[in-house]
Amino acid sequence: MASSSSSGLTFKLHPLVIVNISDHYTRVKSQMNHSSSATTTNDDNNNGAQPRVYGCVIGIQRGRTVEIFNSFELLYDPSTHSLDRAFLEKKQELYKKVFPHFYILGWYSTGSDAQESDMHIHKALMDINESPVYVLLNPSINPAQKDLPVTIFESELHVIEGIPQLIFVRSSYTIETVEAERISVDHVAHLKPSDGGSAATQLAAHLTGIHSAIKMLNSRIRVLHHYLVAMQKGEIPCENSLLRQVSSLLRRLPAIESEKFQDDFLMVSLFSSFLNIFTIFYH
Amino acid sequence: MDSSIAQKTWELENNIVSMETPPTNSTADTSASDAIFFYDEGAQTKFQQEKPWVNDPHYFKRVKISALALLKMVVHARSGGTIEVMGLMQGKTDGDAIIVMDAFALPVEGTETRVNAQADAYEYMVDYSQTNKQAGRLENAVGWYHSHPGYGCWLSGIDVSTQMLNQQFQEPFLAVVIDPTRTVSAGKVEIGAFRTYPEGYKPPDEPISEYQTIPLNKIEDFGVHCKQYYSLDITYFKSSLDCHLLDLLWNKYWVNTLSSSPLLGNGDYVAGQISDLAEKLEQAENQLSHSRYGPLIAPPPRRKEEDSQLAKITRDSAKITVEQVHGLMSQVIKDILFNSVRQSTKTHAGPSDPEPMIES
Numbered sequence: 001m002a003s004s005s006s007s008g009l010t011f012k013l014h015p016l017v018i019v020n021i022s023d024h025y026t027r028v029k030s031q032m033n034h035s036s037s038a039t040t041t042n043d044d045n046n047n048g049a050q051p052r053v054y055g056c057v058i059g060i061q062r063g064r065t066v067e068i069f070n071s072f073e074l075l076y077d078p079s080t081h082s083l084d085r086a087f088l089e090k091k092q093e094l095y096k097k098v099f100p101h102f103y104i105l106g107w108y109s110t111g112s113d114a115q116e117s118d119m120h121i122h123k124a125l126m127d128i129n130e131s132p133v134y135v136l137l138n139p140s141i142n143p144a145q146k147d148l149p150v151t152i153f154e155s156e157l158h159v160i161e162g163i164p165q166l167i168f169v170r171s172s173y174t175i176e177t178v179e180a181e182r183i184s185v186d187h188v189a190h191l192k193p194s195d196g197g198s199a200a201t202q203l204a205a206h207l208t209g210i211h212s213a214i215k216m217l218n219s220r221i222r223v224l225h226h227y228l229v230a231m232q233k234g235e236i237p238c239e240n241s242l243l244r245q246v247s248s249l250l251r252r253l254p255a256i257e258s259e260k261f262q263d264d265f266l267m268v269s270l271f272s273s274f275l276n277i278f279t280i281f282y283h
Numbered sequence: 284m285d286s287s288i289a290q291k292t293w294e295l296e297n298n299i300v301s302m303e304t305p306p307t308n309s310t311a312d313t314s315a316s317d318a319i320f321f322y323d324e325g326a327q328t329k330f331q332q333e334k335p336w337v338n339d340p341h342y343f344k345r346v347k348i349s350a351l352a353l354l355k356m357v358v359h360a361r362s363g364g365t366i367e368v369m370g371l372m373q374g375k376t377d378g379d380a381i382i383v384m385d386a387f388a389l390p391v392e393g394t395e396t397r398v399n400a401q402a403d404a405y406e407y408m409v410d411y412s413q414t415n416k417q418a419g420r421l422e423n424a425v426g427w428y429h430s431h432p433g434y435g436c437w438l439s440g441i442d443v444s445t446q447m448l449n450q451q452f453q454e455p456f457l458a459v460v461i462d463p464t465r466t467v468s469a470g471k472v473e474i475g476a477f478r479t480y481p482e483g484y485k486p487p488d489e490p491i492s493e494y495q496t497i498p499l500n501k502i503e504d505f506g507v508h509c510k511q512y513y514s515l516d517i518t519y520f521k522s523s524l525d526c527h528l529l530d531l532l533w534n535k536y537w538v539n540t541l542s543s544s545p546l547l548g549n550g551d552y553v554a555g556q557i558s559d560l561a562e563k564l565e566q567a568e569n570q571l572s573h574s575r576y577g578p579l580i581a582p583p584p585r586r587k588e589e590d591s592q593l594a595k596i597t598r599d600s601a602k603i604t605v606e607q608v609h610g611l612m613s614q615v616i617k618d619i620l621f622n623s624v625r626q627s628t629k630t631h632a633g634p635s636d637p638e639p640m641i642e643s
């Protein structure tokens with residue numbers, strides 16, 4: 001069912017959506033577990049059924065870029081096997097008042113893979129958005145996992161056994177974030193010192209963040225280097241498209257060459273040393 | 284749900300000692316840290332009826348904010364730009380702590396010019412809460428938040444009046460203030476949680492609050508009302524799934540961390556800060572020139588609270604400098620990483636700090 005998409009749309013996902021879906025799932029699961037295991041012990045949590053939650057994703061579509069900013073919950077109507085339409089419209093109205101620029105881009109759910117019944121829900125949304133997206137989050141926690149368990153599906157018309165059918169195809173996406181979002185995600189993820197602290201702790205926190213990012217960059221470069229060396233030795237068949245990408249990346253360095261940067265930098269650091277001398281002197 | 288189960292859940296919730304430690308793989312721990320997501324209607328109504336806060340204005344001491352609520356509030360505050368925005372927070376109480384599980388934005392503007400701007404949004408609030416209850420979010424409104432873009436986390440006169448009103452009719456209620464501009468420029472979340480004292484109450488012992496720079500045009504408003512409320516400690520929590528997802532998320536957005544440049548984003552704000560600093564300097568200068576002895580007298584040993592104008596100004600300027608230097612450091616690091624390709628002997632070592640710049 002899932003091959004790669006050929007629509008040419010680029011998807012950008014904001015971390016807020018991921019945290020939203022995760023919170024929705026955790027809530028529903030904890031309410032369910034507590035009400036069903038009134039007398040049994042906590043071991044049931046792992047064996048308890050994984051509930052499916054449903055919701056809507058909203059955002060902005062500009063040309064070929066689809067940016068998903070936010071999401072909200074929806075109700076699943078088991079009698080019609082689709083989402084409660086009146087509820088969706090009410091919620092959409094409310095969200096439009098606060099975020100007038102966002103449109104409904106698709107829907108989300110949890111589970112390990114897209115299912116046949118999901119297509120029904122997907123088709124129902126097609127009158128709001130002609131090409132909705134389906135964001136699937138896999139809530140099972142697998143410590144060995146390296147990749148984000150979030151997949152974005154689009155629907156495409158394929159001819160299977162002579163019958164044109166809509167099937168789900170996977171699309172790639174990038175994580176996009178605004179500065180404020182990044183700082184708060186960082187804050188909660190690593191629980192950095194929140195208040196004041198001396199200048200030293202602030203500096204330490206700031207540099208730690210950059211250090212981790214550079215470590216990641218280093219590891220990625222190493223992987224690439226390893227791969228290229230193996231290609232050179234002949235262990236792996238040469239892949240020309242990859243080589244072209246790597247060489248174009250290298251040609252872009254150095255990023256900028258500017259002596260003015262050095263001068264500006266020295267001037268600012270000089271002034272800041274003056275100010276710090278005054279502060280020490282005064283205290 | 285009978286009372287024994289309610290009690291057991293209550294005890295389980297109260298036993299969550301440290302949310303900050305990453306959950307281990309054992310099932311007991313995961314269920315304990317996720318138990319906070321369970322809304323116990325019975326225990327909450329019991330607490331509402333007892334009203335232990337009536338006798339003690341200082342009853343609530345801590346606030347626990349969920350990852351989701353924080354993210355939503357900061358993003359909403361930032362999206363307002365330089366306009367103050369506000370919203371409501373939903374959650375519950377837990378002993379002397381208020382727990383904020385979720386937040387949502389309200390379509391209201393101009394919160395700094397009138398009391399009870401919330402009245403405009405009553406219909407919105409009711410609709411939203413109803414739909415939320417249907418979708419499985421059972422908590423009630425437990426507070427309100429609003430933003431102070433660029434001028435710090437404190438309660439203005441209007442805010443104090445609004446909150447006093449809230450604390451009369453909607454208890455338990457909390458006020459949260461977020462400064463999205465300072466969040467971006469400082470690289471850490473600027474947030475404060477407050478509760479007002481009832482009219483005429485004198486706090487027994489005011490702990491010395493952390494100093495923050497307030498722009499000159501707001502400093503009067505701050506000073507007049509700063510004794511009428513107290514701030515609560517804020518801690519954050521997240522579910523086990525959140526932890527897992529956030530760890531994995533890091534694999535994708537480390538690029539953003541490295542490429543972010545606070546210097547570019549906040550140019551206007553820094554310019555505003557510097558001009559404000561200049562005004563304060565002028566004021567301090569005028570004060571000094573009026574005193575007869577001027578700079579000849581050595582300042583007498585002062586208590587911590589009585590900071591002279593000049594000391595405050597030096598602290599403000601140090602803060603601006605620190606932020607600028609942080610931003611510049613990132614730029615230098617990026618310069619070393621990406622611009623020094625010609626030198627073949629360049630190592631991949633970590634950032635080299637050119638000069639010691641920050642006082643410890």
